[in-house]
Amino acid sequence: MDLAYNEEYEAFRAEVQQFLKENKSKAPKGRAGWGNPDEESKAWQQLLIKHGYAARTIPKEYGGYGAEPDILKNHIIAEEFANAKVRPGHSGDARLVPVVLELGTEEQKHALVGPTIRGEMTWCQGYSEPGSGSDLASLSTKAVLEGDEWVINGQKIWTSGAQYADMCFCLVRTEPDAPKHKGISYLIFTMDTPGIEVRPLVTMTGEAIFNETFFTDVRVPKEQIIGKRGEGWFVANATLKHERGSLGDPNQLEARFRALVSILKNEKIDGKPLIEMPLYRDQLVRLQARMLSMKYNGMRILTASNNNKEPGLPRWIVKLVGCELNHQMAALAIDAMGELGVLYDESPYLRDYGMWQRNYMLDLGLIIGGGTAQIQKNMIGERALGLPKEPKLKAS
Amino acid sequence: MEFALSEEQRMLQDSITGYLESKCTLDEVRQAAEDNVTKPSDVWQGISELGILGIVIPEELGGVGLGFLDAALVAEALGRAVAPVPFIGSSIMAPVALLNAGDERQKETWLPKIASGDTVFGVGVSEQIGRRETDGIVSSAGKLTGKAMFVVDGLDADMLIIADDNGALHIVDANANGVTRQKLKTIDKTRALAEIIFEDAEAELLPRSEKSNEALLKTIDAGRIMLAADSMGASDVMIEKAVAYAKERKQFNRVIGSFQAVKHMCAEMASELEPCRSLLWYAAHSMNHIPEESRVLACHAKAHLSEVGRFVARTSTEVHGGMGFTDLLGLHYWFKRIGLDRQLLGAPELIREEAAVAQGW
Numbered sequence A: 001m002d003l004a005y006n007e008e009y010e011a012f013r014a015e016v017q018q019f020l021k022e023n024k025s026k027a028p029k030g031r032a033g034w035g036n037p038d039e040e041s042k043a044w045q046q047l048l049i050k051h052g053y054a055a056r057t058i059p060k061e062y063g064g065y066g067a068e069p070d071i072l073k074n075h076i077i078a079e080e081f082a083n084a085k086v087r088p089g090h091s092g093d094a095r096l097v098p099v100v101l102e103l104g105t106e107e108q109k110h111a112l113v114g115p116t117i118r119g120e121m122t123w124c125q126g127y128s129e130p131g132s133g134s135d136l137a138s139l140s141t142k143a144v145l146e147g148d149e150w151v152i153n154g155q156k157i158w159t160s161g162a163q164y165a166d167m168c169f170c171l172v173r174t175e176p177d178a179p180k181h182k183g184i185s186y187l188i189f190t191m192d193t194p195g196i197e198v199r200p201l202v203t204m205t206g207e208a209i210f211n212e213t214f215f216t217d218v219r220v221p222k223e224q225i226i227g228k229r230g231e232g233w234f235v236a237n238a239t240l241k242h243e244r245g246s247l248g249d250p251n252q253l254e255a256r257f258r259a260l261v262s263i264l265k266n267e268k269i270d271g272k273p274l275i276e277m278p279l280y281r282d283q284l285v286r287l288q289a290r291m292l293s294m295k296y297n298g299m300r301i302l303t304a305s306n307n308n309k310e311p312g313l314p315r316w317i318v319k320l321v322g323c324e325l326n327h328q329m330a331a332l333a334i335d336a337m338g339e340l341g342v343l344y345d346e347s348p349y350l351r352d353y354g355m356w357q358r359n360y361m362l363d364l365g366l367i368i369g370g371g372t373a374q375i376q377k378n379m380i381g382e383r384a385l386g387l388p389k390e391p392k393l394k395a396s
Numbered sequence B: 001m002e003f004a005l006s007e008e009q010r011m012l013q014d015s016i017t018g019y020l021e022s023k024c025t026l027d028e029v030r031q032a033a034e035d036n037v038t039k040p041s042d043v044w045q046g047i048s049e050l051g052i053l054g055i056v057i058p059e060e061l062g063g064v065g066l067g068f069l070d071a072a073l074v075a076e077a078l079g080r081a082v083a084p085v086p087f088i089g090s091s092i093m094a095p096v097a098l099l100n101a102g103d104e105r106q107k108e109t110w111l112p113k114i115a116s117g118d119t120v121f122g123v124g125v126s127e128q129i130g131r132r133e134t135d136g137i138v139s140s141a142g143k144l145t146g147k148a149m150f151v152v153d154g155l156d157a158d159m160l161i162i163a164d165d166n167g168a169l170h171i172v173d174a175n176a177n178g179v180t181r182q183k184l185k186t187i188d189k190t191r192a193l194a195e196i197i198f199e200d201a202e203a204e205l206l207p208r209s210e211k212s213n214e215a216l217l218k219t220i221d222a223g224r225i226m227l228a229a230d231s232m233g234a235s236d237v238m239i240e241k242a243v244a245y246a247k248e249r250k251q252f253n254r255v256i257g258s259f260q261a262v263k264h265m266c267a268e269m270a271s272e273l274e275p276c277r278s279l280l281w282y283a284a285h286s287m288n289h290i291p292e293e294s295r296v297l298a299c300h301a302k303a304h305l306s307e308v309g310r311f312v313a314r315t316s317t318e319v320h321g322g323m324g325f326t327d328l329l330g331l332h333y334w335f336k337r338i339g340l341d342r343q344l345l346g347a348p349e350l351i352r353e354e355a356a357v358a359q360g361w
């Protein structure tokens, strides 16, 4: 156990701090929104890539900074940006870029990675279908090879950002006679391909975050496939692994906890701050213990990864526990606000721009999306604890 | 940056766990419980030979001079084995009190004896956390009068460290005139808690505890971290047993672990407990290395493991069906160990209030 960073890392931290001091003013304010990045965001991202604070380990030839992988340095960057309250950079699309780098052809890497990490090419994920959610491998949108083109027909749903995205990475059934996991391919195409229709779906927060996406005779060049024909399920699992890591992120938990403390200090009933009332204090301290335990759990994962060890159980639980904890923090904030807690949109008296109600709903979306809580528990039970799978029903 | 146990720490863990698995089996625990023994001589002998009784005592005073994280690993191993031996009071809280408040002579007299296992200390500080069933303990002219409840390791103790009403700490001979002990029968037959009445009993002040309650608080913090560690070990075992049972017990022609209701109970237990391990490591580490955070962290470790421990204890029992409810299976030893850890040195509600105060809330 040694929580100190050595000289090399402290020097690196100082560098990041210096950079932030000098460049903070160029960073876009607030969080990145739902749509495509604006010019200011793209310029900021370019600057971060140039200094190695975004797309850090992506090879130079594909447009990244080209540093050796070093998990601790990534962690220091994230920490310092969070402390300075400066918008961090990104590595393009965390679901897609690692997959292209791992499984794409040389041509694909050159064509896709650079523009994606610069924010010039944005993506949506075409996986879920009306009939295939948790049981994703049962998906039925199909693609048939006709000459040099795939012809896609079917429907996707819950496609986040499809209304803005330039590109889609999509799972389609190409081998109808193969067993379900072996009949899927991973295709990529531009969203302006004729035959794609996107209908935004308004979510419970009132925003159109995701969409229904319809495909009618959509023609995609044959080589726009990642991995081999019929191997799409395994390609997709490589992406899910990356996506899962980011949901329930402990840095975000800590930031939310701090905001919760502020709410409890600032909100008063008859002049008395809620944080002085035993029932609220008790719940706050309970949540703090959970938040801290997830923070240290994150440090444990970090150490294991840094030593090239598989973190095991500590990693398996992050999505389930982290998303739930976020949700509980939002719930306490809403309760602490009492009747004011229901205010929304641009109502007078609104606290924190209405973020608590919004997060309370969005968190539920994250508890459901990217593998539901129940599916997480199945995976923890089966893969981490070694419990047997449920017996399969005979196909009817 | 390395947030993990060291090679030495894993070896320490393995050697103690290995020893206890072979020499402190459930049969031994059951026998001791039936005989009303909380310090069976063979197990006591064995763990004193392992050197763990002096784990936090400096080497020049006969101990091994390790940190609280190492000590927590020992407490965890003892919790795993539901081992009926004095440890938290005698080998952790008493040394912390002596090291932080004692003078040189007191330290030189008692610490080597604790480390060697020649002297067992009981520690009575519960009145400083919340006074019940007692009017407290008054110290006057080198004598104590009053009643201490739930003295940790108190029944097997040769010597005592007792906090008076002002929070000052005193050494008292457990067999001196004016000291009467009574066993408090608890749910947990592996622990020795006592009620001790003092009537003008001869007491020796630990001088550095007279004007500051720093030493008292450190003693309580250390005790709480060890109780949390004990619950960690006991909860780990309860999950392992539930998972093993779920893989083997069949109903409706299938193992019960393939039923989602059972699988999810197991997954929930694991998901709740696993982050506690990191919280515990951090809290124990902070006692030596980040003292400015250790008060709050000790509170969190104790309170949070109390909550998670309770959840694991009832859920694991449920996974075992009727068998879980029997004496025969013995699962209840872990259930009760966790139950006692929760109440001792402050139940979670009280401790969370302390954590809030310590943060200026």
Ligand SMILES: Cc1cc2nc3c(=O)[nH]c(=O)nc-3n(C[C@H](O)[C@H](O)[C@H](O)COP(=O)(O)OP(=O)(O)OC[C@H]3O[C@@H](n4cnc5c(N)ncnc54)[C@H](O)[C@@H]3O)c2cc1C
Pocket (backbone or CB within 6 Å): A124, A125, A126, A127, A128, A129, A132, A133, A134, A135, A157, A158, A159, A160, A161, A210, A364, A365, A366, A368, A369, A370, A371, A372, A373, A374, A375, A378, B260
């Ligand atoms: C905010 C948000 C954004 C999303 N973005 C995208 C996106 O960009 N691209 C995309 O492709 N998809 C996206 N999704 C879809 C998401 O991945 C699915 O919603 C999710 O996988 C669940 O599928 P489903 O909605 O069909 O629910 P279902 O699978 O129908 O589940 C309904 C209920 O049944 C339970 N259930 C199902 N199977 C089991 C089982 N085996 N054991 C126990 N319980 C089970 C579930 O846990 C759930 O409670 C998004 C979803 C949300 C909420």
